[in-house]
Amino acid sequence: MKTVTVFGGSGFVGRYVVQKLAxxxxxxxxxxxxxxETKSLKPMGNIGQIAPVGVSILDYNEVLGAxxxxxxxxxxxxxLFERGQQTFEKVHIHGADNVARACKEAKVxxxxxxxxxxxxxxSPSQYAWSKGAGEKHVKKYFSNVTIIRPSVIFGPEDDFFNRFASMAVYSPCLPAVGGGETKFQPVYVCDVAEFIVRCLDDPSTKGKVYELGGPEVYTLREIMEYTLDTIGKNRLLVPLPFAVARFxxxxxxxxxxxxxTPDQVTLLKKDNILGPRAKGLQALGVRPTHLETVVPGYLARYR
Ligand SMILES: NC(=O)c1ccc[n+]([C@@H]2O[C@H](COP(=O)([O-])OP(=O)(O)OC[C@H]3O[C@@H](n4cnc5c(N)ncnc54)[C@H](OP(=O)(O)O)[C@@H]3O)[C@@H](O)[C@H]2O)c1
Structure with missing residues (x-):
């Protein structure tokens, strides 16, 4: 049986990836x-098929061992935000560097x-800058790396639709940062996971960069209005200038x-949609799921 190590396998995207790999x-x-915290993952595979390993991506020897x-x-x-040792630079650059360097050393x-x-x-955003620098570090050690760049990802445990919905439960109004004009192309977590698993079996994906988005582009305001409509709440959308949101x-x-965070406000100044020539989900035959077919199901609890 082939073995794969998944760093971040307990996260929102990771749980779907692990399940599909199994x-x-x-x-x-x-x-x-x-x-x-990975206990819930084990039943996704046969006995012994899914094994948790305690590793910090910031420690090269632990990464190599894993x-x-x-x-x-x-x-x-x-x-998405910094805390203590968990800075953008450490996690997205040094951590990514550790993984790529270890892959080279272990001949993965x-x-x-x-x-x-x-x-x-x-990018003026630390998040986007560190993600960009991380890609460069990874390519330096592992030129055949496959890089995945998704837009915002939705699914039952997401921090996007769930966040707006939970705010609407308690608040009479929702802030539309920058007037809510920023565009997104939300992509379904199962489609992202399926794409990643297909990459492993397809040598043509070596050394390529894939941008992943859903079938439709929405403004932030449209997404918030859709969320309110879906959970049956009437709330005021208050335009919040970028400067006020940053403050x-x-x-x-x-x-x-x-x-x-101030960095997230900076990120919101730029649309988060696929480039015109991007290789998307369809490059590996994954058909993008419309959010209307999935989101109402998991937002029902907020109604
Ligand atoms: N969700 C989105 O909308 C979205 C959009 C674009 C790109 N992405 C990217 O997709 C990836 C997955 O996102 P996600 O939403 O699944 O994130 P998530 O739910 O926050 O999961 C992050 C994972 O990273 C692990 N982790 C964090 N710090 C670590 C460290 N120092 N060493 C080892 N593991 C560490 C966490 O496990 P522990 O805390 O237990 O260590 C967790 O398993 C991220 O790279 C994110 O930037 C996500």
Whole structure:
């Protein structure tokens, strides 16, 4: 049985990837800092097929140990805001560097690296800058890496539709940052996971960059209106200028789960949609799922 190590396998995207890998017959090592939190993953495979490994991506020797014996490695580790040791630079650059360097040393055949749409070393956003720099570091050690850049990902455990819906439950109004004009191309988590698993079996994906988006482009305002409509709530959408949102983010960023950070406000100034010549889900025959077929199901609990 072929073995794959999945860094970040306990996260939102990781759980779907692990499940699909197990179904496809892979033995899966789930490399995360808190392996006890992967208990729910084990029943997704046969006995012994899914094995948690305690690893910080920031420690090269631990990373190297976790990939020993694996033919393939998938790095899904990422953060949306910084906390203590978990900075963008450390996680998205040094962590990614550790994984690629270890893959080279251990002669791993395939590496899939999860980046993000908008990754760019010239970006004023620290998140997008570090994702761009991470890609460069990974390519330096592993030129055949397959890089995945998704737009915002939706699914039952997402932090996007769920966030707007839960805000609407308690608040009489919702803030539309920058007037809600930023465009997104939300992509379904199962489609992203399916695409990643297909990459492993398709040598033509080596050394390529794929941008993944759903079938439709929406503005932030349209997404918020759709969420409110779906959960049957009538709430005021209040346009919030970027400068005001950034100011609020300066204080909010220290909350355990920040509603918005100054860096996220910077990110919102740029549309998050696929380029005109992007190789998307269809490149590997994955048909993009319309959000209307999935989102109402998991937002029903907010009605
Ligand atoms: N969700 C989206 O809308 C979206 C959009 C574009 C790109 N992405 C990218 O897709 C990837 C997966 O996103 P996600 O939404 O699934 O994130 P997530 O739910 O926050 O999961 C992150 C995973 O990374 C692990 N992790 C964090 N720090 C680590 C460290 N130092 N060492 C080892 N593991 C660590 C976490 O496990 P522990 O905390 O247990 O270690 C967790 O398994 C990320 O790279 C993200 O940037 C996501």
């Amino acid at each position: 179904k496809a017959g892979w033995r899966v090592k789930v490399a995360v800092r808190y392996p006890l 990939i020993q014996g694996s033919q393939a490695v998938i790095n899904l580790v990422g953060i 055949k395939r590496l899939i690296h999860m980046s993000a749409l908008g990754a760019d070393t010239d 609020m983010g300066l204080f909010g960023q220290y909350l355990p789960k920040p509603p918005v």
